[in-house]
Amino acid sequence: MYLILFGAPGVGKGTQAKRISQQLSIPQISTGDILREAVRQGTGLGKRAENFMKKGQLVPDHLILEMIKERISQSDCDHGFILDGFPRTIPQAQGLTKLMKTMVLPPFILVEITVPDEIIIKRLSGRKTCSQCGADYNDHTHPAPADNICTICGGKITRRSDDNPETIKKRLQVYREQTAPLKHFYEEQHQFISIDGNKHIDEVYKNLIEQIKPYIKHADIHAL
Ligand code: AMP
Numbered sequence: 754m755y756l757i758l759f760g761a762p763g764v765g766k767g768t769q770a771k772r773i774s775q776q777l778s779i780p781q782i783s784t785g786d787i788l789r790e791a792v793r794q795g796t797g798l799g800k801r802a803e804n805f806m807k808k809g810q811l812v813p814d815h816l817i818l819e820m821i822k823e824r825i826s827q828s829d830c831d832h833g834f835i836l837d838g839f840p841r842t843i844p845q846a847q848g849l850t851k852l853m854k855t856m857v858l859p860p861f862i863l864v865e866i867t868v869p870d871e872i873i874i875k876r877l878s879g880r881k882t883c884s885q886c887g888a889d890y891n892d893h894t895h896p897a898p899a900d901n902i903c904t905i906c907g908g909k910i911t912r913r914s915d916d917n918p919e920t921i922k923k924r925l926q927v928y929r930e931q932t933a934p935l936k937h938f939y940e941e942q943h944q945f946i947s948i949d950g951n952k953h954i955d956e957v958y959k960n961l962i963e964q965i966k967p968y969i970k971h972a973d974i975h976a977l
Contacts, residue, residue, distance in 0.1 A: 754779060754833040754969055755859060757840070757943075759935070760866040761928045762921070763873040763880070764950045765957060769866065772958050777969070780832040782824055782946060784817060784841075789913075809910040809915055809923030811841055811931060818848040819899070825852070836861075841932045862968050863939045864961060866950035870925060877921045883908045944968060 754776060758766040767783060776780040788806060791799030798820065802812045806930040815929075821839060824830070840846040853861075879892035881901075885908025890897035899904075905921050915924065939945060946964045 754965070755861045756833075756835045757835050757861050757863045757939075758835060758866065758912070759863055759932075759939070760950065761870075761873055761932075762769070762924045764866040764875040766837045766866060769958055769961055770835045771887075773835055773961070777833070778891055779834045779835060780829050781837055782821070782830075782839070783837040784820065784839040787820060787824065788812060795830065806915060806921075809920040809927060811927060814842055814844045817841075817845055817850075821849070822852055825856070840935060841928075843935060843938060846935055851888040852868075860943055861945065862944045862965060864965065865936065865945070865947045866946060866957070866961075868950040872919075872951055873925065874894065874921055877916050878918060880911050881912050881915050884911050885909065 756773065760766055767781075767785075770781040770783065771955060773779075775782045788799070788802045792806065793799070796818060817839065821836075821965040825834060836849075840849050852858075867976045876891065879894075881897045882888070883890075883903035883906060886901055886903060888905045888907040889895070890910055897910045900910070903910055915921075922933070936945075946961075948957060948961050948964065950962075961965050972976060
């Protein structure tokens with residue numbers, strides 16, 4: 754199954770992608786995670802991306818497309834994958850269409866997750882993640898322990914540096930201007946599903962699975 758999770762920062766794409774990934778045994782490909790890891794390791798890509806990320810701007814399309822091409826060519830992607838945070842611009846979507854043709858991939862299912870802006874701002878400003886296992890915490894719904902030590906793996910819980918009020922505003926503006934127009938691009942050519950993300954995580958997941966079920970290969974249905 755080939756899925757694109759689409760929506761503004763903070764709508765829950767990453768959380769839902771992780772769950773689908775575990776259940777269907779297909780990788781979650783988060784361009785944000787790959788970039789953050791590149792920055793952490795100080796690679797060439799990380800050095801070129803860091804400044805854009807700090808300011809809440811998009812990393813240039815050619816760097817992202819190169820990165821995606823390399824990632825989806827790996828063997829764990831042979832039976833599908835979930836794109837989380839990509840594509841984010843029309844040129845990225847066009848680049849992905851070209852790649853899909855070259856790699857003879859079946860059409861994507863596009864899942865849009867929607868959440869009102871004021872809820873997104875609250876969610877992002879309260880968000881924390883375990884730097885070791887990736888477990889999510891949130892000051893408003895699922896607070897981290899006072900010592901910021903992950904209850905699952907004992908790793909250090911941190912806040913993303915771009916989850917500050919000023920950068921959150923910028924990221925939402927960038928989303929509106931550069932990413933939201935992709936909806937029309939995709940609505941015309943792909944299976945398009947829209948999910949209300951302003952509900953409990955479990956309910957969002959249940960709705961999402963119900964809606965993508967008709968497109969899941971018979972062999973994979975047992976996993977749900
Ligand atoms: P995310 O974790 O998806 O919120 O992404 C964090 C940051 O990484 C974004 O604000 C961008 O600076 C950068 N980024 C992630 N994915 C992309 C993408 N597909 N295109 C351009 N920049 C991206």
